[in-house]
Amino acid sequence: MMSIVSKYWPFLLLVASNVFMTFAWYGNLKYKNNSMPIFFIILLSWGIAFFEYCLMIPANRIASKNFDTAQLKIVQEAITLVVFGFFSVFFLKESFKLNYVLSFICILGAVFFAFKKF
Template sequence: MPTLILLTLSNLFMTAAWYWHLKGGPEVANARPLGWVILISWLLAGIEYSLAVPANRIGYASGWSAGQLKIVQEAIALTVFGLFMVFVLGEAATWRHAAAFCCIMAAVAFLFVGK
């Protein structure tokens, strides 16, 4: 459970680091000075890193394989991004988003079956 919580928190920061500056549309995003965007994003990514590394160490020590840790991280990342895309950036989710998400969830299931 600590692994999932830390991975979720780390993905919240990483999604913010990569996409916060797009809020407001292309005109608003392009008006933000790139140097400041990079600096703020790096600061957010530093927090993400300080959560992701312990999450992976805890998970690995608990018996998860590296592949399981990665696929779970991807599933969490897509979940967090989907929510960010809809609620922060105001973009619509489509059936294609749902289908892609189901494929990733199937990949998670494949790596955990029989474990």
């Protein structure tokens, strides 16, 4: 039987790691008119990504005891898109279009089928 920690904790860690990843990869776009050298931006992004790895690695190791690697990857991609959706709307102030919603629904369908027993 799966404990609460092994069942839900990895997914909370994946959400947190994806917040760091999203800021590491896309946070600089809010300040793209800044004259900061690209090398400094890369180093700053690597520093942020370090914390992503500190959360992602334990999440995958814990979850791999109860889930297949393919299931983990599909869930991770869905989490990434949800986190990115919030990030792009609330941090970058971009619009969220209908085709994005429909695309996210398709990804959630992939998660459903990844865990469906046939």
